[in-house]
Amino acid sequence: MTTEVETRTLRKITLRIIPFVMLLYFVAFIDRVNIGFAALTMNKSLGFSPAVFGFGAGIFFFGYFLFEVPSNIALHKLGARIWIARVMITWGLISGAMVFVHGSTSFYVTRFLLGAAEAGFFPGIILYLSYWFPARQRAAVTAWFMAAASLSTALGSPISGALLQMNGLLGLAGWQWMFLLEAAPAILLGFVVLGFMTDRPEQAKWLAPDEQNWLTASLRAENANLPPGAGHGFWQGLTDPRVLALSLVYFGTSAGLYTLGIWAPQIIKQFGLTSLQVGFVNAIPAVISIFAMVLWARNSDRSNERTWHVVIMCVLAAIGLVLAGISTTIVTVLAALTLVNIGISSAKPPLWSMPTLFLSGTAAATGIATINSIGNLGGFVGPYMIGWIKGVTGSFAGGLYFVAGLVMLSAVLTLILARIGGTAATKTTQNIHS
Numbered sequence: 492m493t494t495e496v497e498t499r500t501l502r503k504i505t506l507r508i509i510p511f512v513m514l515l516y517f518v519a520f521i522d523r524v525n526i527g528f529a530a531l532t533m534n535k536s537l538g539f540s541p542a543v544f545g546f547g548a549g550i551f552f553f554g555y556f557l558f559e560v561p562s563n564i565a566l567h568k569l570g571a572r573i574w575i576a577r578v579m580i581t582w583g584l585i586s587g588a589m590v591f592v593h594g595s596t597s598f599y600v601t602r603f604l605l606g607a608a609e610a611g612f613f614p615g616i617i618l619y620l621s622y623w624f625p626a627r628q629r630a631a632v633t634a635w636f637m638a639a640a641s642l643s644t645a646l647g648s649p650i651s652g653a654l655l656q657m658n659g660l661l662g663l664a665g666w667q668w669m670f671l672l673e674a675a676p677a678i679l680l681g682f683v684v685l686g687f688m689t690d691r692p693e694q695a696k697w698l699a700p701d702e703q704n705w706l707t708a709s710l711r712a713e714n715a716n717l718p719p720g721a722g723h724g725f726w727q728g729l730t731d732p733r734v735l736a737l738s739l740v741y742f743g744t745s746a747g748l749y750t751l752g753i754w755a756p757q758i759i760k761q762f763g764l765t766s767l768q769v770g771f772v773n774a775i776p777a778v779i780s781i782f783a784m785v786l787w788a789r790n791s792d793r794s795n796e797r798t799w800h801v802v803i804m805c806v807l808a809a810i811g812l813v814l815a816g817i818s819t820t821i822v823t824v825l826a827a828l829t830l831v832n833i834g835i836s837s838a839k840p841p842l843w844s845m846p847t848l849f850l851s852g853t854a855a856a857t858g859i860a861t862i863n864s865i866g867n868l869g870g871f872v873g874p875y876m877i878g879w880i881k882g883v884t885g886s887f888a889g890g891l892y893f894v895a896g897l898v899m900l901s902a903v904l905t906l907i908l909a910r911i912g913g914t915a916a917t918k919t920t921q922n923i924h925s
Contacts, residue, residue, distance in 0.1 A: 499702060504624070515616070515639075529666040547602050553871065555610045556610075562611025571622075579680055611860065638785060638836075641832065645774040649770040655669060737846065740866070744835055744838055744842070747834070775825060801842050811833075811834060814827035838901075873894045876890050
């Protein structure tokens with residue numbers, strides 16, 4: 492039975508934490524994928540082929556991969572407030588430095604450094620939410636946090652398209668203005684984090700004593716009731732077979748996510764739209780996906796079920812990618828991209844609810860970072876293969892089919908894990924609540 496103090500506490504921490512971390516991720520995701528809009532004019536200006544652009548866009552994830560685990564451990568040891576501020580300020584500075592790109596080498600280096608700078612932000616926030624929210628609320632709050640990615644596409648796409656129209660102002664190209672102006676919020680918010688974010692419930696002076704006591708007791712009880720074999724240390728989080736399996740599941744969903752973020756503007760552009768029109772059209776699927784993701788995550792929390800909530804949405808995304816490959820009109824492409832957006836976005840919150848069901852402490856920090864770092868290599872493979880296949884065939888279709896296969900593989904792996912008890916998602920959640 493839900494008590495009055497529980498309701499009051501959850502409402503207070505939700506209103507304090509979720510809008511703020513959504514704002515941070517909103518800015519982060521714009522800086523991560525605005526390269527897709529820059530390509531509408533930058534590629535021609537700098538003479539980039541589809542393969543060069545695909546590699547440069549994707550090399551971000553190699554920097555991300557190398558520094559993800561150390562970054563998340565640093566966050567766990569030093570506290571989210573200091574570490575998230577550091578991440579935001581450095582990524583803002585490097586994202587702004589994209590204005591100086593003048594060839595393929597500088598493009599590759601800057602994108603790699605951007606990935607290294609941003610490493611630890613997303614898994615750090617996922618870990619941070621586990622410090623504040625009981626397990627039965629995590630899919631829903633993760634969905635709200637991740638909705639910022641779709642919001643950044645919905646609102647950021649028209650903004651990016653409009654900034655490209657500043658071409659020639661003060662001697663800078665439109666894509667240079669876009670990188671410069673969209674980097675500034677990350678730097679400013681980094682300093683806001685230092686004053687606003689609270690590391691742990693025990694330090695939250697904005698909670699009443701009874702609220703603080705209920706929250707800390709609930710979270711300690713959950714950690715004490717983790718199932719036998721649950722990991723707590725560094726090596727458990729790094730080597731647990733369930734962590735490695737979830738990394739592969741996340742690999743396919745990341746390939747789908749960054750195919751949308753990096754290539755969707757160019758897929759839409761081929762129908763003869765202006766950059767500003769592309770921005771507004773690209774926003775439509777993202778808006779729809781926000782509502783679908785939140786409703787799907789709530790259903791996952793309400794039913795205490797994770798596996799099928801991941802599988803069904805991966806299948807939907809794969810179908811959308813195939814349809815996008817065979818579509819010949821802007822209307823059918825838009826419908827297909829909407830399916831992909833809904834599927835990819837809705838699969839992630841229940842997926843991210845799984846690791847903290849069998850990991851805690853340093854193991855959770857390491858495991859979440861491992862899943863994100865290995866999984867996000869799909870953000871390199873998917874966009875790169877689309878660029879390479881388009882360079883060979885002249886069409887986006889083959890690359891979209893390839894990414895659809897990766898997303899289907901994620902669905903199959905999730906089912907296999909459930910069959911062999913790899914994540915034990917449903918059982919574990921029920922045990923925690925019993």
